[in-house]
Amino acid sequence: xxxxxxxxxxxxxxxxxxEGTRAELIxxxxxxxAPPNRRHQDIxxxxxxxxxxxxxxxxGSCKVYPAPFAVFLNEDDTNYVEPDISVICDPSKLNDKGCxxxxxxxxxxxxxxxxRMDYLTKLFKYRSAGVRxxxxxxxxxxxxxxxxxxxxxxxxYTFSDTVKAGIYEDFSIDFSQLDI
Numbered sequence: 001x002x003x004x005x006x007x008x009x010x011x012x013x014x015x016x017x018x019e020g021t022r023a024e025l026i027x028x029x030x031x032x033x034a035p036p037n038r039r040h041q042d043i044x045x046x047x048x049x050x051x052x053x054x055x056x057x058x059x060g061s062c063k064v065y066p067a068p069f070a071v072f073l074n075e076d077d078t079n080y081v082e083p084d085i086s087v088i089c090d091p092s093k094l095n096d097k098g099c100x101x102x103x104x105x106x107x108x109x110x111x112x113x114x115x116r117m118d119y120l121t122k123l124f125k126y127r128s129a130g131v132r133x134x135x136x137x138x139x140x141x142x143x144x145x146x147x148x149x150x151x152x153x154x155x156x157y158t159f160s161d162t163v164k165a166g167i168y169e170d171f172s173i174d175f176s177q178l179d180i
Contacts, residue, residue: 010077022068026121028078034113036084039139039180043109044084046178047137051087054171062089062104070098071106073129081122084109087167102130105167110138123147133166144175 008028017023022033036044044066052064065086073079087105088094106126108118118136126134127149136145142159148166157163162174 008078011072011080012077014080022082024082024117025078025080026125031117033082034111036109036111040084040109040111043137043139043178043180044107046180047107047109047173048085050173050178051085051165051171054168060089061091062087063091063094065099071103072098072100073102073125075100079125079129081125083107083122089167102126102132104131105133105135105165106131107135107137110136110140112140119145135163139180 009025009030010028011025013030014023014025024031024033048064048066055062055064065088067082067084069082069086071081071083071086073081083103083106085107086099086103088099089104093099093101108122110118123134132150134147134149144157144163146155146157146163146166151166157175159175162172164172
């Protein structure tokens with residue numbers, strides 16, 4: 001007797017969720033998200049502002065999008081994520097719905113309910129989708145894990161450190177100076 005098949009959800013199912021329901025879709029499985037706490041939002045806002053200010057001063061073409069912002073990682077209908085911060089440098093990936101394809105840089109701020117997702121599931125998905133750089137900012141551990149997939153490098157920092165962005169030659173964020 002065959003095993004029962006699990007339902008494979010699609011992006012259409014995400015859009016059919018009740019208004020205000022936050023969820024992501026990875027390989028056809030829906031993952032519901034709790035609202036972020038204030039510290040999470042402070043960190044996400046501070047980082048987004050620093051990155052956007054840098055891009056603006058350099059007259060750069062990259063765009064910064066804080067969550068909620070739809071990222072369709074693959075050319076299928078079973079993957080939809082909302083990273084805390086997405087930096088997209090290829091304007092052809094942007095449309096009215098969000099980003100089609102891998103952002104250049106993604107930052108996830110870990111929440112108690114997202115720990116496994118950020119450290120494992122999304123790490124694998126982002127790497128395999130072609131994200132160039134992925135930061136995991138963990139407020140509980142005061143730690144930043146930086147994955148530079150282009151150069152196959154991984155570094156670990158604390159909230160006392162200055163962290164250099166790999167996708168830019170001359171941009172760093174001094175976490176000790178952030179209002180977090």
